[in-house]
Amino acid sequence: MRGIITEKQYEIYYHDIDYKRKALITSLVNFFGDVATYQSEELGIGLDYLKSNNAAWVLYKWDIDIVEFPKYGDKITVKTSAYSLKRFYAFREHEVCNKDGNIIGTAKSVWFLIDIEKRKPIRILKSLYEAYDINEKCNEELNMDKIKNITKIDNEEYFTIRYSDIDTNRHVNNTKYISWAIEAVPLEKILKYTLKRIKVIYKKETRYGHSITSQVQIDDNGDSMDCIHRILDDEGKEATLLETFWISNKEY
Template sequence: MNRSIAEKEYEVNYYEIDYEERLLITSLVNYFGDIATKHSQDLGGGLSYSKKNGVAWVLYKWDIDIEQYPRYGQKVRVRTNACSFRKFYGYRTFEVLDQEDNVIAKANSIWLLIDINKRKILRITKDMYKIFGLTENDNKPLPIKNVKLPEKFTIEKSFNVRYSDIDTNRHVNNVKYIDWIVETIPLDIILKYTIKHINITYEKEALYGEKIKIFTELKKQDGNYVSLHKIIDDNGKELSVIEAIWHSNEI
C-alpha cells in the first residue's frame, strides 16, 4: 500500500453549490481539506495525534486549477498525494476526477508543521516521515509562484473574524480567505465569470475577534478578469496575498 496516497468519493450537495448549480470554489477547497485530514487520520497522524503531540499542519500556499466545476448531484473522486518533505515544508497534490476518470481540477499545496503552543514552525519530524511512508530522499519541492501585487488598490473592505471562521487549530480556516476576497468582487462579475485559477500565500494567521481588511484590484485580461488581493490585520500586518483568474461563463 502506498501510504502517501488517499482517495475519497464526494457527492455534490445542495448547500455546496452556486446559483447555477455548480460546486462553489470554497466547497471544492473544503473537499481538499477534508481528504487531507482524513488521510492523516487514517494513518494515525490526525487530530488526536496532533493534540497529543502539540503539533499541527497549517497551509502555506495553494495553487489550484479548475477545468470544470462538478454540478449538483454529481459524484467525484478526490485523490491526494503527500508526495514529499523538505526541511520545514510538506508538499501535497490533489486531483478531482469525474465519473469518467477525467481530471476536472487539480492543486499543488505547501504545508508547514507548527508547534501549537509556541505557534512556531517545526522541522518535519521523523514521525511524519514514518506516518506517510516517506524518506529523506522524497524531497522534491512543488514550485508555486509568488503573487505579485499592484502598487495601488481600488477596492477595500473590512471584516470581523467570527467564531464560525475558526478551525481546530484555533485560527481562521484557510477557506474563509477565499470567501472574503469573493465578497470584494462586484456582483456582475461574480454572476458572469468563474474562478478557474487561484494562487494563495498565507503569511500570518488570523484569530478570533480581529478586524481584517482586504484590498482588491481588478484588471481585464484577454476577455477575462484577474483579481489581486492583499489581506491585513488591524495592526497592518500582511495575512495573505491572493491572485484569482476569472473566466467568462460564455466561453
C-alpha cells in the same frame, strides 16, 4: 502523485453551490483539506497523534487549477498524496475526478508543522516520513508561482471574524480568506466570469473578534479577468495574498 494516495468520494450538495448550481471554490478547498486530514487519520498520524506531540499542520500556500466545476448532485472523487517533506514543510498534491474518472481539477499545497504552544515551525517528525511513505532524502519542492504585488485598490470590503470562522488550530479557517477575497470583487464582475485558477499565500494568523480588510485590484480584459487580492489584519499587516484568474462565461 507520489507517496501513498488516498481518495474519498463526495456529493455536491445544495450548500456547496453558487447561483449557477456549480460547486464553490471554497467547497472544493474544503474537500482538499478534508481528504488530507482523512489520509492522516487513516495512517494513524491524525489530529490526536499530532496533539500528543504538541504539533499541528498549518497551511502556507495553494495553487489550484479548475478545468470544470462539478454541479449540484454530482459525485466526485478527491485524491491526495504527500509529494515530499523538507525540514518543517510538507508538499501535497490533490486531484478532483468526475464520475467517469476524468480529472476536472488539480491543486498543489504547502503546509508547515508548528509547535502548538510556541506557534513556531518545528522539524518534520520521522514518524511522518514513515507513515506517508516518503523517503527522508526526498525533499524536492513543488513548483509554485509567485503572487504579484497589488499596485492599485479597485475595491475593498471589511469583515469581523466570527466564532464560526475558527478551526481546530484556534485561528481562522483557510477557506474564509478565499471567501473574503472573492467577496471584494463586485457582483457584476462575478456574474460575467468563471474562476479557473487561484493562488494563495497565508502570511499571518488572524483570530476571533478581530477585523480584516479585503482589498482587490481588478484587470478586466473582456474575455478574461485577473485579480490580485490582499487581506489585511486590523493592524494593517498582510495576512493573506491571493491571485485569481477568471474566464468569460461565454468562453466557458
